[in-house]
Amino acid sequence: MATATLRGLKARQVLDSRGRPTVEVDAIASTGAVGRAIVPSGASTGRHEALELRDGDPKHYGGLGVRKAVGHVAATIAPALAGMGLDDQAAIDARLLELDGTPNKGRLGANALLGVSLAVSHAAAAARGEEPYVHLNRLWRGRLAALGPDAAAIDAGPTMPLPMVNMISGGLHAGGNLDIQDVLVMPIGAKDYSHALEMIVAMYRAVGAVLAERGLESVLVGDEGGYGPKLRDNEQALEIVVDAMVACGFEPGRDAAIALDIASTHFFDPARSSYSFANTKGASISSDAMIEMLSSWVERYPVISIEDGLAEDDWAGWTKLTQALGGKVQLIGDDLFATQSARLAKGIEAKAGNAILIKVNQVGTLSETLDALLLARRNGYRPVVSARSGETEDATIADLAVATAAGQIKIGSVARSERLAKYNRLLRIEEALGEAARFAKIR
Numbered sequence: 001m002a003t004a005t006l007r008g009l010k011a012r013q014v015l016d017s018r019g020r021p022t023v024e025v026d027a028i029a030s031t032g033a034v035g036r037a038i039v040p041s042g043a044s045t046g047r048h049e050a051l052e053l054r055d056g057d058p059k060h061y062g063g064l065g066v067r068k069a070v071g072h073v074a075a076t077i078a079p080a081l082a083g084m085g086l087d088d089q090a091a092i093d094a095r096l097l098e099l100d101g102t103p104n105k106g107r108l109g110a111n112a113l114l115g116v117s118l119a120v121s122h123a124a125a126a127a128r129g130e131e132p133y134v135h136l137n138r139l140w141r142g143r144l145a146a147l148g149p150d151a152a153a154i155d156a157g158p159t160m161p162l163p164m165v166n167m168i169s170g171g172l173h174a175g176g177n178l179d180i181q182d183v184l185v186m187p188i189g190a191k192d193y194s195h196a197l198e199m200i201v202a203m204y205r206a207v208g209a210v211l212a213e214r215g216l217e218s219v220l221v222g223d224e225g226g227y228g229p230k231l232r233d234n235e236q237a238l239e240i241v242v243d244a245m246v247a248c249g250f251e252p253g254r255d256a257a258i259a260l261d262i263a264s265t266h267f268f269d270p271a272r273s274s275y276s277f278a279n280t281k282g283a284s285i286s287s288d289a290m291i292e293m294l295s296s297w298v299e300r301y302p303v304i305s306i307e308d309g310l311a312e313d314d315w316a317g318w319t320k321l322t323q324a325l326g327g328k329v330q331l332i333g334d335d336l337f338a339t340q341s342a343r344l345a346k347g348i349e350a351k352a353g354n355a356i357l358i359k360v361n362q363v364g365t366l367s368e369t370l371d372a373l374l375l376a377r378r379n380g381y382r383p384v385v386s387a388r389s390g391e392t393e394d395a396t397i398a399d400l401a402v403a404t405a406a407g408q409i410k411i412g413s414v415a416r417s418e419r420l421a422k423y424n425r426l427l428r429i430e431e432a433l434g435e436a437a438r439f440a441k442i443r
């Protein structure tokens with residue numbers, strides 16, 4: 001098949017799930033096929049993320065407009081990329097990096113770059129008449145082939161991911177009701193993806209019922225759809241989720257388990273080198289005391305995964321945390337690694353964590369996202385593909401997780417449509433894969 005080329009790009013400003021402007025890009029192929037992508041946006045963003053360019057004009061969406069980034073797509077990126085082969089994602093992304101020319105993508109904006117990068121992959125798929133996950137899987141297999149024999153142990157996909165789903169929200173996603181950001185469930189006993197989703201919906205309803213029974217807020221939800229009750233302390237959120245599992249007839253630790261996103265960067269006080277539990281009126285504690293607290297939770301609750309247990313630059317603490325818990329639970333670096341291969345390489349060296357959260361907009365191009373996935377896989381770090389707290393109907397990460405056999409996906413809860421766009425997309429992919437659908441089990 002003659003390779004389709006890029007005819008043009010059209011960018012516009014649309015809104016995300018928090019009603020904040022974000023970048024949407026249409027990539028038009030020489031065949032006339034169109035690929036579209038919308039860029040997500042975080043709230044609990046790390047310092048090391050690529051830069052999201054916002055206008056800063058107080059008269060337009062209170063300064064949050066992205067008209068500059070949209071303008072860069074039309075003025076700078078479109079003319080430079082026109083005529084390039086759509087299948088050569090690596091060349092497209094390399095050109096994007098060259099056009100921007102800064103280490104943090106601050107000139108054109110990571111939101112401009114990512115919108116283009118993802119839209120191009122969709123246009124390439126559309127031009128071939130393929131589903132996005134099929135095209136992305138070809139890119140993934142291409143990367144594995146280039147690696148040679150080292151790639152033999154790496155899952156070539158496509159593989160359905162196990163969802164890690166938010167039940168109770170806190171921190172920056174729910175108005176500071178709790179210090180920790182997410183208490184999530186993983187339906188580890190599910191037989192396939194659709195069964196996993198059914199278990200999640202049952203547990204989500206059960207958490208609402210447990211909260212209502214105890215006279216706690218059981219209706220209002222946070223940015224990612226988790227319930228946002230004001231609780232006695234952070235630990236009460238774990239108790240409630242375990243009770244909900246039991247109410248569903250699931251055995252905690254066997255059928256379903258807990259994952260936590262502590263998001264501790266956001267309550268770390270660098271001036272005092274301490275973690276401050278201000279929302280639940282608790283103490284300020286040291287990095288060592290955080291490790292003790294997390295270890296005691298692992299002892300007493302069916303916790304199998306902890307994200308950002310320590311802050312983004314607490315490297316020494318991360319190494320200790322990994323010594324203490326790395327043999328028992330998954331320790332995910334989100335703010336710590338920011339989907340940046342250079343930071344992951346540093347973590348591998350320092351034996352910090354054993355898993356990485358993969359967020360496309362933390363790094364800003366599809367190729368660099370694949371780089372981070374590959375580096376993780378080669379070093380035994382588990383990848384978890386993740387949405388942001390600000391999302392849209394764009395479901396690219398569902399296709400990406402399947403295509404790269406990431407094994408796990410974190411999207412948020414089942415009660416908000418921008419999350420369901422991804423869960424439902426995964427249902428369609430599972431159906432399309434049919435008998436061939438493999439499901440990633442983790443235990």
Ligand SMILES: O=C(O)[C@@H](CO)OP(=O)(O)O
Nearest residue numbers: 042043044045387388389
């Ligand atoms: O911390 C996180 O993992 C994400 C998604 O849950 O939040 P945000 O997009 O606000 O950074």
Ligand SMILES: [Mg+2]
Nearest residue numbers: 261263307334
């Ligand atoms: Mg996180």
